[in-house]
Amino acid sequence: MLRRLHGIAAAIEHGQPVVALETSVLAQGLPIPHNATAAEAMDRAVREAGALPALTAVAGGVPTLGLTSAELARFLARDGVRKIGARDIAPCAVAGADGATTVAAALALAHAGGVRVFATGGIGGVHRGAPYDESGDLLALARTPLVVTCAGAKSILDLPATLERLETLNVAVVGWGTDELPGFFTRTTGLRIAHVVDGAEAVARMARTQWSLGLPGAILVVIPPPAATALAQAEVDAAVGRALVEAERAGVRGAALTPFLLGAVVAATGGRSLAANLALLEQNARVAGEIAVALGHLA
Numbered sequence: 001m002l003r004r005l006h007g008i009a010a011a012i013e014h015g016q017p018v019v020a021l022e023t024s025v026l027a028q029g030l031p032i033p034h035n036a037t038a039a040e041a042m043d044r045a046v047r048e049a050g051a052l053p054a055l056t057a058v059a060g061g062v063p064t065l066g067l068t069s070a071e072l073a074r075f076l077a078r079d080g081v082r083k084i085g086a087r088d089i090a091p092c093a094v095a096g097a098d099g100a101t102t103v104a105a106a107l108a109l110a111h112a113g114g115v116r117v118f119a120t121g122g123i124g125g126v127h128r129g130a131p132y133d134e135s136g137d138l139l140a141l142a143r144t145p146l147v148v149t150c151a152g153a154k155s156i157l158d159l160p161a162t163l164e165r166l167e168t169l170n171v172a173v174v175g176w177g178t179d180e181l182p183g184f185f186t187r188t189t190g191l192r193i194a195h196v197v198d199g200a201e202a203v204a205r206m207a208r209t210q211w212s213l214g215l216p217g218a219i220l221v222v223i224p225p226p227a228a229t230a231l232a233q234a235e236v237d238a239a240v241g242r243a244l245v246e247a248e249r250a251g252v253r254g255a256a257l258t259p260f261l262l263g264a265v266v267a268a269t270g271g272r273s274l275a276a277n278l279a280l281l282e283q284n285a286r287v288a289g290e291i292a293v294a295l296g297h298l299a
């Protein structure tokens with residue numbers, strides 16, 4: 001039921017390093033044409049690290065690891081492309097539709113296909129002022145034993161609550177050279193995390209330990225966004241505050257909320273949050289590639 005494009009299936013079978021990527025960031029998270037820039041940058045970063053990228057999606061009803069260039073063009077043009085969580089994969093497949101994967105859906109497809117490392121921008125989490133709206137990403141992280149690289153949870157969220165939920169769900173949160181949770185657009189949040197790693201090999205050894213014990217959860221590697229484009233916390237907080245008021249007024253809820261808030265923050269920061277978003281996606285893809293390569297060396 002899961003299609004794996006030829007090169008990707010071969011690489012997985014031969015134990016070569018592969019990094020899974022989500023597609024919601026391309027079809028919903030980033031505006032055209034920046035979504036195409038991000039797709040190219042992530043692809044290149046994974047390859048330069050020595051691994052093979054695998055975009056996850058449901059393409060014309062087919063759950064897949066890897067997209068053809070015609071399919072990718074459809075996702076970048078985003079006409080009629082749905083945002084899909086893990087629960088939406090099967091309905092989207094049966095409908096014969098195009099579905100762009102959130103972190104939760106991407107983890108499900110990557111795991112089903114035998115991929116062990118996944119890169120994203122920021123995970124979903126607990127929404128501010130709406131604690132009943134918690135991303136399916138969190139439960140997926142609790143249940144799927146992949147290494148995930150990200151810049152923390154998106155700044156639009158309630159970060160202390162998200163960190164508490166990750167603890168409840170037994171997800172290992174590991175700082176890439178930092179003992180503080182990054183805030184996606186910001187390098188710091190003031191929220192302490194317990195474990196720090198100094199490089200890909202340390203992450204690979206943690207993953208091997210986790211897997212040898214059959215522990216079910218992800219290892220969430222949180223990486224501060226590149227300093228050159230990161231934003232200040234006060235600016236992001238002000239922008240998010242205004243965006244939340246706008247969302248409330250416009251009655252935006254559920255799956256539409258994350259893309260709406262990200263778009264509002266782009267507008268409020270004069271596009272500088274976009275530069276930060278692109279830079280961190282590329283960095284997270286590169287680190288995921290390094291981790292996938294390090295896992296290969298341990299095997």
Ligand code: PSU
Pocket residue numbers: 022024025028029030101102103104121122123124125134135136137154254255256258259262277
């Ligand atoms: N990071 C971004 N842009 C995005 C997302 C993350 O820079 O669009 C997406 C991811 O796919 C994540 C999803 O899984 O937002 C979370 O959405 P929700 O809160 O509805 O679960």
Ligand code: MN
Pocket residue numbers: 133134135136254255
């Ligand atoms: Mn939600």
